[in-house]
Amino acid sequence: MNTQEAIIEAAIALFNLKGYQGTSIRDIASRAKVNPANISYYFKNKQGLLEECLIYFFEPYLSFLEEETQKLENDSGQLCLIRAIKKVMYFQSKHYQLARFVWREITIDTQTSREMISLYLMKEQYFYSKMIQAASKENKTPLSISMIVIQLKGMLMMPYINNLYVREVWGMIPQEPYFAEKYFNVIKSWLLVLLGSEEQNTSPTIKKLPV
Known part of the structure; x- marks a missing residue:
């Protein structure tokens, strides 16, 4: 280091x-x-360090979403979306303290958080929207894309903002590798039902990601 x-x-x-x-x-x-x-x-100064910490999180985070969005030409929207979510889940679990700090910081209305929303979170919204829209068309399921993005984003943030509640309900903490796997499967099942997928029990295989 x-x-x-x-x-x-x-x-x-x-x-x-x-x-x-x-x-x-x-x-x-x-x-x-x-x-x-x-x-x-x-x-x-400390402000510059704060901004660097946020960049340290968002650059790799958004690279996962961009990578899967670019694969929409060859792969289904559903598969790209599920792969992207799994990558995000493992990344956040591996970098638990960073994810916890970033998502808490973003919820505070400051000049820095407004700049991050403008710079990074609008890109995040775009990538998720593209993948959800593609999956919706494939399954012929009319959906409110923006509402699903909001719900999905809330689910991905929740364990890091309310980690004590997650520990109380599940008896696990978000930095544990098996938490990422379990929580990913919960989100995947929710998405498949929402998308009206006919393959809920035989959904595309997602390779296990390195922890």
Whole structure:
């Protein structure tokens, strides 16, 4: 792990533990075992570090969606959508603290969150909409695409915003690999019913992703 990565990892952990406002540059430097000047050098200030943490999450997250959207020319919309969701589930579970921090931060009405919504979440909406629309046409099921995007997004965020509730109901925590698998199957079943798929019990095989 290089210096920049160490700083980002330390910031994510502390932002989760103490909140963004309650975390100082000195706290982050101490946890990352670097000089505070390194943070100024790489990120300018705490705001710059916050933005980098958000980018650190959204760039790979959106790459999964873009990759599957590009495959719509050859694969069914249903298959692309299910594969994209599984990739997102495993990514969020593997990077639990990052996902938890990002989704909490996005729910706060700040200039940074508004910029992230404009820059990243509109792309997210576009990719999901394309895949859902393709799946809807294939299954000849008229759907409110925007409403399904909202519902799907809420389901993907929920374990990281309300992790204590998930643990209380399921007896699991979102960073456990088998949680991602179980939760993915719940979302997949919901989607197949919603799409009116005739293959609910024999849906396309999704290869197991590395954890």
